[in-house]
Amino acid sequence: MEDEIDIRKYIETILEHWRWLIGIPLIAALLGLGLSYILPLQYEATSLIAIAPPRLNVQLETRLQTPSEEFQPSSRMLIDLAKSDELVAQLFDQLSPLPDGIENRADLSSMLNVETGNDPSIVRLRVRSPDPKFAARVANLWASLFVNQVNRVFEASNAVLQQLEQQLVSARDALDVTDKALIAFQARNQIGNLEAQLSSYRQQQEQYFTDQRFMNATIQNIDALYRQLSRQPNDQPASLVDELSVVFLQIKAFEAQANAPIQLQVSSGGTISSKRISDLLDTLEGMRESLDVKRLETEQRLVEIEPSILSLQAQLQESYTELDRLTRERDLAKETFTALNRKVEELRITIQSEEEFATARIASKALVPEKTVVSRFLIIMATGITSLLSTIAFLTIIEWQKNGSVRFSHNTC
Structure with missing residues (x-):
């Protein structure tokens, strides 16, 4: 049968030593009171x-x-x-x-x-x-x-403000440098002159192309009329229609205006100059030779003008590129200066506030x-209660040692 814990023995032991339960806490409280006067609160x-x-x-x-x-x-x-x-x-x-x-x-x-x-x-x-x-x-x-x-x-501190102000001075200097560079470029800017020269050359080139197309068309008309007249006998008198066709081709060949005030008064069925077919053919051959010479001259001028146009285009593009680069550098310096200036003003307002x-x-x-943080009454109460609990624990341990090893029982007394 298992040993039982008799709680009554422990209670009786504690009550038998009631003097300890009163004396020891009392002494501890008195010591706490004295200690509270010795140690500064x-x-x-x-x-x-x-x-x-x-x-x-x-x-x-x-x-x-x-x-x-x-x-x-x-x-x-x-x-x-x-x-x-x-x-x-x-x-x-x-x-x-x-x-x-x-x-x-x-x-x-x-x-x-x-x-x-x-x-x-x-x-x-x-x-x-x-x-x-x-x-x-x-x-x-x-x-x-x-x-x-x-x-x-x-x-935000003054040190940050001083750092931004130094950066602002550098940004202002950079903006001045880019402004001066842009002003110096404008002092030698040839873009207007180059554009005028290029426009003039392009107008000439366009006129040469127009003349070339006009001469090619006129030559084709001359060849067509020449083939048509070649089918007739050379000694045959030329008709009014044939002579007028040659005259109009001559007008085109010599760059006469279409609305030129030309008035021809002829009687129906007659001729203008009593020319023969062979005379008209000779005239057409002469006109074609003249147009061939002029066409070759026009082609030569087109070849000669092309390098000038290309050179002007290259110079103009270089000027455009330099102007764009200087403008971008100035704009970037301006944006940087503006951003830093606003930030400095923002920081000044923040620091002032x-x-x-x-x-x-x-x-x-x-x-x-x-x-005080801890009063004397609390010190007395703390030392008294602590000593009381310590005394009860001490008496309990002594009683437990007297009875030896004790095991708890599941049954109640």
């Missing part, structure tokens, strides 16, 4: 810092972005920044005089504590010290330094604490 002062993105966000130029725009620091980042060595050193240097017990930055850092909730918009800076006035002074000074540090790190629309602000200053 701590006062805690708290200052609140509000973190928020800038309410004023000037966007004059969207193509250039500064790293501080639309940025919200995290809780871990704010805690590390508040307890950074640089900030603690600044706080230590500005605290004068220092109270007893604060000899270096490590001693001061042990007094500081930073807390943030799930929302990093509120940061609590807590300072504990035996001197309540010193705790409040440190908390407020720490809050002021912390706010300046946050705004310096996360807001930082004091009013800062990322970090002191939401609440620390007041001089009136109560």
Whole structure:
């Protein structure tokens, strides 16, 4: 049969030593009371810092972005920044005089504590010290330094503005260089003259092509009329129609206008000059030879004018290309200068408004604490209850050792 745990034995043992249950907690409470008078009590002062993105966000130029725009620091980042060595050193240097017990930055850092909730918009800076006035002074000074540090790190700074202003000066110089280069090109710009010369040559070329087509057509008409007249006897008198055909071809051959005021008065059935067919054929042969010579001259002129046209086209294209390149360089320099100028103005407005629309602000200053963090009553209660529980546990262990190894039973007494 298994051994049973008799709870009554333990209760009786504890009640038998009731003097211990009263005496030991009482002594511990008295010791706690004495210790509370020996050790200095701590006062805690708290200052609140509000973190928020800038309410004023000037966007004059969207193509250039500064790293501080639309940025919200995290809780871990704010805690590390508040307890950074640089900030603690600044706080230590500005605290004068220092109270007893604060000899270096490590001693001061042990007094500081930073807390943030799930929302990093509120940061609590807590300072504990035996001197309540010193705790409040440190908390407020720490809050002021912390706010300046946050705004310096996360807001647009003068260093960024100076860098952009230097780039703006370089952009202005580049724009001046491109403007001068474009002005120098316009001073020697021959595009107008080249276009006029090319237009003149092209008009000549077009006229030569027109003359060439006209002469080819006239030669074809002469050949056709020559074949037609060749079918008749050479000594036969020429008819009025044949003579008129030759006359009109002569007019075309000599570039007479179609509306030339030519009036022929002939009697029906007669002739103009009483020429024979052979005379008309000789006339047509002479006309054809003259047109052949003129056609060859026209073809030669077309060959001679072509290199001049090609050379002018090449010179004109070179001028167009150079003008386009200089214009593009000037436009690019102008766009760069305009974008940087807008960004500089945007940053100046942002920096001027930082004091009013800062990322970090002191939401609440620390007041001089009136109560300690832990009161003497709590110390007495804590030491008394702790010693009472320890005494009960001690008596229980002693009773258990007397009875030896005990196993729990499933049956109740």
